[in-house]
Amino acid sequence: MAQCAWPKDDERMQAYHDTEWCRPSRDERYLFEMLCLEGAQAGLSWQIVLSKRDSYKDAFRNFDIDYCADLTDEALAGIKENYGVIKHGGKLESVRTNARAVKAIQSEFTGFADYLWSFTGGKAVINEWQSDEQVPAQSELSVKLSKDLKKRGFKFVGPVTAYSFLQAVGMVDDHLITCPCHTGNRK
Template identity: 45%
Template structure:
């Protein structure tokens, strides 16, 4: 019987995200930066909480433009701390800004942030075949390596568990359950996926 992955619950916004975004491979740096901000903000909270604040983050963080966010200063941190449309945690706000600067460093080094990330997968999405949510891991070899390297570079709020959630969201791995119709759809997209630098 075909049914959606159990984690998306019954919330319309969650279901829409599951059905249109989660697990779709991306080589778009704008998308990667957006999810870097959102996943980092999610630490200790539910993803649904972050989804509901997504547009608030879009407005507060310059439409997820890393060059603009990288220029945010201490005064901007104070302004953002009063913004109820985002998670008002000073450490998370400050890390989003410092992570934006480091994001730009990786872009300069690799040509794009997405290219850096996909290098851990030989530019090819992994197709997993899970039957139940209990089989889906919280981390992987790749998320361990990426989070370790990013931490060494100075990134914050992007440990292996958050990193793996990021890999799932951006289609590095297809973690839709086999019973979910999106598994086949994302597998089809993944099997034909070729990053723009190839």
Template identity: 45%
Template sequence: MKNRCFWVTDSKLYQEYHDSEWGEPVYDDAVLFEFLLLETFQAGLNWLTILNKRENFRKAFDNFDYQKIANYSDKKQQELLQNEGIIRNRLKIQSAITNAQLFMEIQKEFGSFSNFIWRFVDGKPIVNCFHQRNEVPATTEISDAISKTLKKRGFKFVGSTVMYAFMQAVGMVNDHTSSCFKFHHSCL
């Protein structure tokens, strides 16, 4: 049996996510937007809840196509509010649209969202050396800075805790604990 990070449950879906996605560096804007959308919907909820609904979100939100989402009509918002397969929260649905619009503004300004977001960590993952769950932070100065910057630009549901979870998900920070089979570096 593989030794995984403390937060991974017996759920096959959770294990697959941990083993193949979590902490792996993502530079593709489409995937970055997918995680941004999912993390904002996760705010206040359990990540496994979101993972279990991920394919429903994919269908409901046009395969996470931010260009389409940015132009969602009131009718489409109403459809989403009726969709039992996703988190039916009016503010989070509206934030997905707003965030998609702002995501594209950042792309115009920086060439890509990836260029913008990865500059917070100088373009390479921060590799941590945590041994126990109580060492893994919920926020850092960097997630505070990202949150503050995005909020100033008008993004919603991007508090520091959400942004740190985003950083972990897209590999901007590698928080696999030392007992995890995905931990591949030495602690100095």
């Protein structure tokens, strides 16, 4: 079976592809982590973000939503200075902004996961792509999610980022139909 080509020969990318990408998650902390990491990727490669993931986890206490929501400007400046994260100030501030938005959603809905999964009726969208070229950069679903997230105050959640997020948390399965990791091929 031919698997997805995008991880290439990078071990970290391959491990992420094999064990996380397009695997459905309803874990609130993980959903927040992936939203932050996908936002950090904007304009960069996923390979760069994955290489800094451990530093992000250290800096943001494993993406503890309450901790991130309470970060001060001084704490964010310290993270920028002292951790191996992407140094873009707006992206770092978005972790705090988005944590606060997640908390608002958690108080409005039964949870962040329930809010997100409501966009797909609680079920993953399972695509059957034959080649990497068929996989879109965005979709109607990602445009709709992006628009609603922005309305709720989220940052770095454009339609392309939202689509990558949907893939990351398994709300969309974009593994090639021939990939052993595709939902239909997993045992």
